[in-house]
Amino acid sequence: MIIKERRTPVVVSGLQLLLTRLLPHYPLRTYLEDELAKYLSGHKGEQSIDFHLKDLPQKEYLIFHNLRIPHNNSFFQLDILILTPNYFFIIEVKNFSGKLYFDQDLFQLIRTYNGLEETFADPISQLKRQRYCLMDWLKDHHSVEIPVEAVVVISNPQTQIKVSPGRTEVYKWISHKINLPEKIRYFDKKHSEERLSMKDLRKLSKALLKAHTSPTPNLLQKYQISQDDIVxxxxxxxxxxxxxxxxxxxxxxxxxxxxxxxxxxxxxxxxxxxxxxxxxxxxxxxxxxxxxxxxxxxxxxxxxxxxxxxxxxxxxxxxxxxxxxxxxx
Known part of the structure; x- marks a missing residue:
């Protein structure tokens, strides 16, 4: 059952709006169009995961999209969170093409695409932080202790994945989206003991929705755009x-x-x-x-x-x- 539906990200709406209210020959227009394409790609990657979650039993799996929860004077954000009576499951979605190398010695992600090599922050480290923050929030605010699983899901099925030599244990943190149902079945078998009743899950769902805080990105400041440039x-x-x-x-x-x-x-x-x-x-x-x-x-x-x-x-x-x-x- 979907408790919190996915919406178009605020940054996407903001960039689309900026492009309609900036003059046609504004110097940063091409750069802003590229930024919009990047965020739209990520959004479409998250949308593509829905097909692989649609067959989950409606009453036993509570699904949240794009939660943003305050924690220790900051926030942690979850692309997808699934609550079950036995365990919780965080899904971090990445829509990358080409070849991905998860360097777990230097904690970075290296992508090779069309002959170009780029380096990104390590999504596994990001995922582990999200998992820790959620567990800490659950314990501090609701005295809930329950297993929390987490996986980085690569939404493009043609993307090649490699990890540092000898670090095969890292594969448990990574999955192609086509393997997502199998991951969930594995976690279902691994966590066979009920930890929370459905009544408790519904109560916790309300608390998560109440705690959710929408981002308010200052795009003018981020992209150094003057208010005078806005039509x-x-x-x-x-x-x-x-x-x-x-x-x-x-x-x-x-x-x-x-x-x-x-x-x-x-x-x-x-x-x-x-x-x-x-x-x-x-x-x-x-x-x-x-x-x-x-x-x-x-x-x-x-x-x-x-x-x-x-x-x-x-x-x-x-x-x-x-x-x-x-x-x-």
Missing amino acids: KGVSWPSCGLIPMIRNKRKWFCPSCKCYSKSAHIQALKDYALLFGPTITNSQFRDFIQLESRTIAKKLLLSMDLPTSGELRHRKYHLDFDEWLSLIHI
């Missing part, structure tokens, strides 16, 4: 025109001659992704290119957003998870 205004998704014009209590697109009463909602989502989850009336007017403070206030109040502060210092809070689920109008 402001309400956009119309059909033609991509920015800005739309406020006319007769509606938003009007001069290009396709269409009207919308609520196109500013998408603009708020854009703002949340680019600048953060709070906005003032002044910031709202500047971003959607609207002069009237009164109209801006009415638009903001009509959405029943949580607020803090008074009068000109009032901030409107944009729920990040909720705003990410909004679609273009």
Whole structure:
């Protein structure tokens, strides 16, 4: 049973948005397009794992996608977490092509693809840290001690995997996605004793969902993009025109001659992704290119957003998870 569904990563949504709100000849556009392709590849790799999990018994396997849990003034993130009454299972997904060499002497991953050799941080070390953090969180917050298994899953079946000479024990931490069902059957046999009841698992599921914290990456800071480089205004998704014009209590697109009463909602989502989850009336007017403070206030109040502060210092809070689920109008 899927308890937490997979969503499009915030960084993917943010980069897609950046590319629509940057000028066509912006110097970093090609680099940002490459970054987007990289993150999309990882997302598609995670999606491809779903086929190999679909036959798990619905009531006995509780599946979480992309959990991000606070721990010791930081966070640990799990691509996939599966809870069972007997053990828990962490899956770290990597969508690499070519040849992979897991160097466990220097703790690095070396990929050779199209004649180019690249070095990455060791995903096994990353996985072991995630496993430790989860076990520590379970013990500290819920007094739960249960076996936790973990595997790095390579989602591309054509990727060749090698490890350091004499370090064959490392293979227990790595698997192609096609072998994932067999891994789960192995763990099922290995852990035959029930440690938690389904009632306890459901209670723990609620605690994990409550603890989950969505990332809020500052893409402008990460890619050193000035706010002046962002094209402001309400956009119309059909033609991509920015800005739309406020006319007769509606938003009007001069290009396709269409009207919308609520196109500013998408603009708020854009703002949340680019600048953060709070906005003032002044910031709202500047971003959607609207002069009237009164109209801006009415638009903001009509959405029943949580607020803090008074009068000109009032901030409107944009729920990040909720705003990410909004679609273009």
